Each structure stands twice: as C-alpha cells, then as structure tokens.
Amino acid sequence: MKFYSLNMCDNFECVGSECIDTCCRGWKIYIDKETEEYYRSVPGEFGDKLREYVKPVDENRFVFEMKEDGACPFLSENKLCDIYINLGKDKLCKTCARYPRLRTPITSNSCFAKYSLSCPEVVRLLLTDDKKADLKLFDDGKNRITSQDDEKNMMKLQDGMILTKNLLQLRELSIQDRLRLVIYFNNLYEKALKQKKDTTKIVNKFVDKEYCKKLLKDQQKKTAKNDSAKLNRFILDVFDYFYSTGKESTLYTPAQIAVPILEEIRKDAAGYDMDKVLANVKTEQYNLYFEQYLIYEICSNYLMAYKDYEIIKGLEDIIYLYSIHYCFLAMLTEIRGRELTLAEVVNVFNLFARRFEHSEDGKDIGNIRGICNNNELTGKDGLLGIL
Numbered sequence: 001m002k003f004y005s006l007n008m009c010d011n012f013e014c015v016g017s018e019c020i021d022t023c024c025r026g027w028k029i030y031i032d033k034e035t036e037e038y039y040r041s042v043p044g045e046f047g048d049k050l051r052e053y054v055k056p057v058d059e060n061r062f063v064f065e066m067k068e069d070g071a072c073p074f075l076s077e078n079k080l081c082d083i084y085i086n087l088g089k090d091k092l093c094k095t096c097a098r099y100p101r102l103r104t105p106i107t108s109n110s111c112f113a114k115y116s117l118s119c120p121e122v123v124r125l126l127l128t129d130d131k132k133a134d135l136k137l138f139d140d141g142k143n144r145i146t147s148q149d150d151e152k153n154m155m156k157l158q159d160g161m162i163l164t165k166n167l168l169q170l171r172e173l174s175i176q177d178r179l180r181l182v183i184y185f186n187n188l189y190e191k192a193l194k195q196k197k198d199t200t201k202i203v204n205k206f207v208d209k210e211y212c213k214k215l216l217k218d219q220q221k222k223t224a225k226n227d228s229a230k231l232n233r234f235i236l237d238v239f240d241y242f243y244s245t246g247k248e249s250t251l252y253t254p255a256q257i258a259v260p261i262l263e264e265i266r267k268d269a270a271g272y273d274m275d276k277v278l279a280n281v282k283t284e285q286y287n288l289y290f291e292q293y294l295i296y297e298i299c300s301n302y303l304m305a306y307k308d309y310e311i312i313k314g315l316e317d318i319i320y321l322y323s324i325h326y327c328f329l330a331m332l333t334e335i336r337g338r339e340l341t342l343a344e345v346v347n348v349f350n351l352f353a354r355r356f357e358h359s360e361d362g363k364d365i366g367n368i369r370g371i372c373n374n375n376e377l378t379g380k381d382g383l384l385g386i387l
Contacts, residue, residue, distance in 0.1 A: 002110040003103075003138040006299055008292065009115045009125045012100075017079045020120050020343060021350060023099055024072040024081065031062040035093040046086050049073070106303050107154065109143055114300050117293075117353035123346045126296060127289045132169050135162060135299065153306040156199065160189045160311065161302040163203055168295050170209070174282065175290045177216050179319060181206065182298075184215060186311050193309040235327045237371050280333040281326060289345060294322060317365055320372050325352060 031039070031054060039050040053065045053073045064072050074082040083092060090097075100119035104112045115122040135158075167181045185206045192199045205211050301314045328348055333340055356365055 001140055001142055003113045003140070004106070004110065004303065005113040005136045005138070006133050006296060007131075007136055008129060008133050008296055009122050012115055012122060012125060015121050019079065020347065022071075022075065022079050023119060024075040024079075025066075026070050026354065028066075029064045029072060029093070030057070030095050031064065031093040032095075033060045033062070035091075036062045038091065042087070046082075050083075104300070104304070106306060107151075110154065110303075112300055112303060114296070116357055117296070117349060118357050120346050120350045123349045123353070124342070126292050127345065127349070128342070129292060130288060133165060133292070133295045133299075135165065153309075154303065156193060157303050157306050157309075157311075159199065159203060160186065160193075161299055163206055164302065165295055165299055167206065167212070168291055168298070170212070171287070171291070173216075175287045175294075178291070179294070179322075180216060180219065181212050183312075183315065183319075184219070186315055190309055190311045193311075234372075235331075238324055238327070238368065241367060241371060277334045278326070278330045280330045286329070290322065290326070293325070293349065294318065297321070316372075317369060320368055321352065321356065321365075324368070325349065328352075 036054055039047075039054055041047075042050055054062050055065045056062050064074070067073055072081075076082055076085070081092070081096070083096075100116035100122050102114050102116050104114070106112060117123050117126070164182050164186065167185060168178050170178055170181070173181075185202070188202050189199055192202055297318045298315065301318065302311065305311045305314060325348065329340065329345065332344070332348070
C-alpha cells in the first residue's frame with residue numbers, strides 16, 4: 001500500500017498531563033470488539049469499573065460511557081489515563097492507541113497519513129514549523145489490486161497538488177494572494193481534467209512567477225472592494241452559528257468552550273471597521289501560521305478528488321474554514337488590544353478542528369457551507385473578494 005504524507009509534525013509525542021486540553025473529553029470514544037473482549041476479562045476492582053463503563057453500540061463496536069462533564073471515566077485528576085497506568089499501553093483500544101494519527105483511504109491501494117489538528121500539540125508543532133512542507137510517499141510493498149485508471153488519476157492529481165503546495169509557499173506574496181493563485185490555477189486544472197485535456201500548459205504557466213504576478217495584478221483591477229457592512233454581516237452570521245450551537249450544548253465540547261470568547265466578539269463586532277480589524281493578522285507570523293494550516297488541510301484532502309476531479313468543492317470548504325479562523329483571530333487581537341500568544345492561537349485552531357473534524361456526518365461544515373452560499377461575499381467571485 002502507498003502512504004502519502006507531509007513532512008510536518010514528524011516529531012510528535014503526546015505531552016500527557018502537560019497538554020493544554022485533553023483528548024479524553026468532549027466526544028465519543030469507540031472501542032473495537034477485540035479490546036472490549038479483553039476488558040470484559042480483566043479481574044478485580046478495575047475490571048469491574050471497565051465492565052461498568054463500556055457500553056455496546058452494535059455487535060462490533062462499543063463506547064465508553066462518559067461522565068456528566070463529558071470526560072472519559074478513566075481520565076485521572078492529573079489528566080492521565082488510568083487504563084494506560086493499570087494495564088499498559090498495549091491494552092488501549094485502537095482509537096486511543098492511534099489518536100491523533102489518522103489514515104484517510106484514497107484508493108484501495110493508497111491512503112493519506114496525517115495527524116489530527118484536534119490535538120493541540122499537533123497544532124503547536126504545525127504552526128511553529130517554519131520549513132517548507134514536502135510531500136512524502138512510502139510504499140510498504142503490500143500492494144492491493146487497483147485499477148489502472150485510478151493510478152493514472154492519482155498521478156494527475158499529484159501534479160496539481162504539488163503545484164498548489166508550491167503556490168502556497170510563495171512567501172514573497174501575502175497569504176491572500178497565494179490563495180487567489182490557488183483558486184485561479186485549480187479552476188483551470190479541474191476543468192482540463194474533467195474535459196480530459198492536457199494539463200501541462202496550465203501547470204507550466206503557474207510555475208512561472210512572473211506570470212503569477214501579472215495575473216494577480218490583472219485580476220485585482222476586476223475584483224470589487226468588499227462592502228464593509230456585508231463583511232460584518234458574514235462574520236456575525238458565522239459567529240452567531242457557533243454561539244447558538246455552543247449555548248445549546250450541555251457537555252464539555254469545543255462549541256461550549258468557545259461561548260465566552262464569542263460573547264466577547266459578538267458584543268462589539270457589528271460596530272467595527274472590519275477592514276481595519278482584519279489587518280491585525282496581515283503579518284509575517286500569521287502568514288506562516290496560515291501557510292502551514294492551508295498546506296496541511298489542502299494536501300490532506302486534494303487526492304480525495306481522484307474519481308471525479310471535484311477539486312474546487314473541497315478547496316472552497318477549506319477556504320471557508322480559513323476565513324473563519326482568520327476573522328476569529330483578527331477579532332480576538334482587536335479585543336485584547338495586543339498580539340495573541342502562540343498558546344491563544346493554538347487554542348483557536350484546536351477548537352475549530354475539534355468542531356469540524358469530528359462533526360457528526362459533516363453536519364457543521366454543511367451548515368457553514370449553507371451560510372456562505374447564502375451570503376453575497378462568498379459566491380464564486382465573492383470567495384476571491386473576501387480574501
């Protein structure tokens with residue numbers, strides 16, 4: 001099998017009790033059948049506790065029954081795992097043993113290996129790594145049967161993904177201009193792939209930095225400046241969605257944690273000059289944060305389009321999420337009256353990742369897509385304008 005990955009977060013190690021959050025609270029923890037059978041056999045008082053809190057979902061899946069505050073019943077007061085302490089690392093269920101490592105299947109013979117940004121230590125490593133990301137490919141030699149069409153499609157998408165990554169790493173440009181180039185390129189690239197046309201000329205054009213700069217200059221003349229009132233409305237619509245769903249939550253969840261921050265932001269957001277506020281995060285440091293985030297998310301999702309070449313739809317979702325992060329960080333900076341600390345920035349990225357990566361049936365991203373589709377700023381042209 002082929003494993004695609006990025007050389008990002010390679011030095012990850014769980015920091016345990018020193019973590020600013022915990023992965024043992026706020027969501028369902030699924031237990032595989034093999035582990036459940038072992039837990040049922042554990043003798044003594046600890047075995048009794050395991051049997052009390054492990055509940056069936058179906059005949060092959062089980063979950064820990066969480067406590068009233070949303071915490072795993074085996075999370076100790078000092079944020080360590082009692083199962084790990086009492087039974088050893090090899091007796092963790094597969095979910096806990098693997099997290100935050102993820103493998104997303106692409107074809108029957110390939111997958112993308114990454115880390116979940118819902119882990120704050122992963123986010124910290126990602127945001128503070130200033131080297132330019134590269135794509136890695138590992139083949140374990142255990143190849144499964146896959147169609148020749150799948151392999152050809154994957155090769156074409158790899159070319160597009162690598163160029164997209166390179167465009168996002170043009171550090172002489174603002175992150176907004178880099179994203180504009182990504183959108184221009186992938187609109188043309190997707191269209192050519194779907195029409196089964198040669199993509200070489202398109203790729204060669206966007207490899208040329210002078211062509212890219214001229215394209216940006218020409219397009220800038222055609223892009224209307226955003227109406228500040230519409231921009232405020234878009235931001236408030238998004239923040240209101242997070243606020244209302246957070247207020248409705250009764251458990252310790254990312255939505256609930258964000259409520260106090262959102263109360264701060266919503267109180268004054270309508271009266272702000274958003275163009276001025278958004279300038280708070282137009283700095284070299286934030287450009288690096290967003291570069292790392294966007295490369296990680298776009299590359300992790302790009303190859304999923306190998307069957308239908310629907311590249312732009314996935315890109316739009318990621319750019320919507322980027323815009324939310326961008327606005328959220330800009331507003332927090334304005335309210336605090338100072339540059340945010342790394343820990344505060346990590347917290348924001350972590351909160352949204354926990355919300356979207358583990359959203360049931362993609363419900364949250366679907367709702368955000370609906371808000372964006374119904375807003376004047378975020379149609380096909382508006383997506384460029386909001387940048």
